[in-house]
Amino acid sequence: MLILFSTVENIIFSIVILLTSIGLIALLYWLIKKEHRRYKHDKYLSISDVTTFDDLLDLVSYRFTKHNQVYFSLLYLSIDQFDQITEYIHPDGVYQYLQKVGHSIRMNLFRGAKFAQSPERETFLIYLPELLDEDKLIQLCLRFKQSAEKKMVISNDLSIQRKITVSAVNYPQHGNGLNDLMIHLKSALYYGKRMGGNTISIYNDSMKQNEDTLKHYKEMKDALKNHEIQIRFEPVMESEDSKCYGMYTLIAHQKSKELVPYREFMPLLETTDDAFWFGQWVFEKALEHSFDVYNTMKNKEYYTFIPVSVTQLEQADIAGYMDTVIKKYQIDASKVVLHVLVAKAASSEIKLVKNIISLKNIGFKFSIDYQKDLSVLKQFISNFKIDFLRINTEVIDKEYDQIFKQVKDQVTLIATHLDKETQIRSMANKEVPFIEGPYFGQPLTKEALLPFVTKNRL
Numbered sequence: 001m002l003i004l005f006s007t008v009e010n011i012i013f014s015i016v017i018l019l020t021s022i023g024l025i026a027l028l029y030w031l032i033k034k035e036h037r038r039y040k041h042d043k044y045l046s047i048s049d050v051t052t053f054d055d056l057l058d059l060v061s062y063r064f065t066k067h068n069q070v071y072f073s074l075l076y077l078s079i080d081q082f083d084q085i086t087e088y089i090h091p092d093g094v095y096q097y098l099q100k101v102g103h104s105i106r107m108n109l110f111r112g113a114k115f116a117q118s119p120e121r122e123t124f125l126i127y128l129p130e131l132l133d134e135d136k137l138i139q140l141c142l143r144f145k146q147s148a149e150k151k152m153v154i155s156n157d158l159s160i161q162r163k164i165t166v167s168a169v170n171y172p173q174h175g176n177g178l179n180d181l182m183i184h185l186k187s188a189l190y191y192g193k194r195m196g197g198n199t200i201s202i203y204n205d206s207m208k209q210n211e212d213t214l215k216h217y218k219e220m221k222d223a224l225k226n227h228e229i230q231i232r233f234e235p236v237m238e239s240e241d242s243k244c245y246g247m248y249t250l251i252a253h254q255k256s257k258e259l260v261p262y263r264e265f266m267p268l269l270e271t272t273d274d275a276f277w278f279g280q281w282v283f284e285k286a287l288e289h290s291f292d293v294y295n296t297m298k299n300k301e302y303y304t305f306i307p308v309s310v311t312q313l314e315q316a317d318i319a320g321y322m323d324t325v326i327k328k329y330q331i332d333a334s335k336v337v338l339h340v341l342v343a344k345a346a347s348s349e350i351k352l353v354k355n356i357i358s359l360k361n362i363g364f365k366f367s368i369d370y371q372k373d374l375s376v377l378k379q380f381i382s383n384f385k386i387d388f389l390r391i392n393t394e395v396i397d398k399e400y401d402q403i404f405k406q407v408k409d410q411v412t413l414i415a416t417h418l419d420k421e422t423q424i425r426s427m428a429n430k431e432v433p434f435i436e437g438p439y440f441g442q443p444l445t446k447e448a449l450l451p452f453v454t455k456n457r458l
Contacts, residue, residue, distance in 0.1 A: 049114050050106060056116040056125055061178050063171075071131035073170050074181065076189045077105060077144055080163040080197035081281075082122035083224050089160070096154040098122075104147040108140075120221075123189070131170055134202060141166040141200045163198035165189060183211065190217050194273050196280065196321060216272045224281065228254045231285055232443030235452065236303065236414060236436045239428040244456040246303035247293075248339070248390075248436055249286045250443050262307055263341055270311045279312035283322065287329050287336070289446035293453050294331050300457070305367060305388075307341040314351050319358035326362075333363030340368045340384055353383065360385055367414070370395060374406050381410055390414045393423050393437065400430055 051059075063070050079085075079101065086094055098121060105115050105124055112129035132140065144166060151161040167188035169181055187209045192201035194217070201207070223229050229251065236246035251262035262282075269275040286306045287294075293302070312318065326333050338359065346352040356366070367388035371377040380386065389411040391403065396415055407413075415427045418437030427435050444452055 049109050050102070051114055051116050053116040053118050053125060056114060056127055057178065057182075059114065060127060060181070064178060071171065073128040073130070073132055073137060073168060074185055075126035075128070075141060075144065076118075076167045076185050077124045077126060077148060078165050078167075078189055078193070079122040079148075080165055080193070082162070083221075085160060085162065086225070089154075089158070093154045093158060093160075097152050097160045100152040100154070101148050104150065105144060108143050108147055137168055137170070137202060138200055141168055141202075145200065165192040165197045165199055165201065167192055167201040167203065169203045183214065184208070186214050190214060193217075194277050196276065196315070196317075213272050216268075217274055220269075220274055220278060223253060230254055230259070231282075231289060232445060233289070233449055234436050234443050235440045235456070236305070236434050237440060237456070239415070239424060239432055239435045242424065242456070244453050245301060245434060246305065246337075247290065247444070247449065248305040249282070249307060251282055251307060266307075266309055266342055270309060275309045275311040276315050279308055280321065282307065284325050287325060287331060290449060291329055291331075292450045294329070294335065296450065296458070297335075297453065298332075301335075302453075302457075303335055303337050303365070303388075305337045305339045308338045309341060310346055310352065313338075313340070313355055313359075314346055314348060315355075316351075318355050319362060322359065322364065323362050334365065336363075337365045337367050337388060339390075340366065340380075349383070356383075356385055370403070374402070378406065381407060386411050388412050388414055388434075390416050390436075392416055393418045393427065393435075396430065396432060397426065404430075 060072070060074065063072060085097065089097070098117070102115075102117060102124065105126065109115065109126075110128075113127060115124055115126040117124055126144065128140070145164045148164045149161065151159045153159045167185055169185045169188065171181055184203045184207075187207045188201040188203035190209065191207040192199045230253075232250045232252075233247035234250055235244050236248055237243065238245050253260045253262075253265055266275065269278050283306055286304060290304050294304075323333070326336065360366075365387040366384050367390060368380055368384060368386055370389060370391040371380065377389075381389070389407060391413060393415045394417070396403065396413070403413075412434065413432045414434040414436060415423070415432045416436050418424065418427070418435045419439045421439070424435060424439070
């Protein structure tokens with residue numbers, strides 16, 4: 001009996017010890033969890049106003065755990081045409097410039113606001129710990145934008161000044177979670193960039209894009225950054241004396257081992273709304289590469305043919321943009337030929353015609369490639385006020401009489417794909433004034449432009 005009582009007592013004692021241990025473990029777990037929450041809370045409250053991109057995203061994610069009355073705004077501030085800075089400025093100078101842009105952002109932060117530089121370098125994420133109405137949000141975006149756009153003097157008194165695009169979203173108005181909110185913020189930023197940049201873009205549902213479209217924009221920007229977009233120039237020669245009277249700009253995308261011409265990937269750019277900003281890059285790069293030649297050929301007849309898309313020509317104030325660029329490079333607009341690479345119907349013919357008239361009034365000329373359907377060809381010549389018509393040399397040989405009768409009084413012909421000396425004489429006899437093609441060698445890099453023109457014209 002005594003042994004039985006002792007056994008029961010031991011069992012009860014063991015159970016008490018076990019329950020006490022479980023209780024202590026539960027208490028310890030609760031204390032650790034509470035301390036962890038306090039640590040996270042203190043950690044995010046103590047984040048500096050200048051932090052890392054990942055830590056700032058963690059702070060935003062943490063705010064989502066506070067379900068009641070959580071309001072905040074996020075901004076993306078992005079430097080327009082940043083690739084030009086990295087191409088021509090030493091890395092130390094780029095670093096100094098980005099530091100000064102970051103300093104300008106920090107000077108405009110209010111209490112509790114924080115910012116971080118994104119992995120893309122030219123873009124900064126800004127966190128504002130309160131919800132602002134649209135007017136106040138726009139005013140704040142404008143303040144950040146104007147401050148970051150000021151001329152920044154870096155080493156050796158070199159100054160950099162760039163336009164800025166700012167996008168903004170509000171929580172909970174514009175998203176239900178971090179991923180959702182960041183997609184909307186990027187959508188608003190890329191919408192502003194695709195429309196030419198230098199703007200403030202507050203997200204609304206009309207700007208919504210899927211991840212594939214956002215990914216394509218990033219891929220094309222990376223292609224520019226990594227020098228995967230190739231620019232070459234094919235000489236446009238006079239058929240009688242074989243002197244150089246211009247250059248046709250060739251654009252291609254180096255994808256793995258494949259070189260994809262602009263004509264083939266332009267339709268995708270139009271589908272993803274990347275045609276305008278990419279076309280701007282092509283336009284300015286072609287003029288930038290040709291600057292020395294233009295400077296040399298100031299008082300002589302000389303043309304640079306630059307590919308453009310119909311989508312690009314439909315954009316609001318495209319004439320103002322192109323006028324600004326040619327004035328920047330001090331180039332006569334009458335020496336720039338906008339080549340409509342893929343002639344297609346416009347979404348708004350009224351807007352297109354209005355823009356073309358504005359561009360023609362500035363002095364720009366237009367060209368297109370030959371269309372087999374002559375009625376369609378004549379319509380494009382009329383709608384686009386075409387100055388030059390590029391036609392394959394073999395097509396001219398076969399259909400010259402028909403083509404010449406239809407368009408001889410409206411356009412100047414350029415024979416393309418010319419690769420034999422006999423073709424030069426043939427085009428001269430047919431009174432085709434200009435010729436281009438592989439007969440004159442491989443397409444030229446920007447470094448080879450001036451030597452070639454000097455040798456074959458001056």
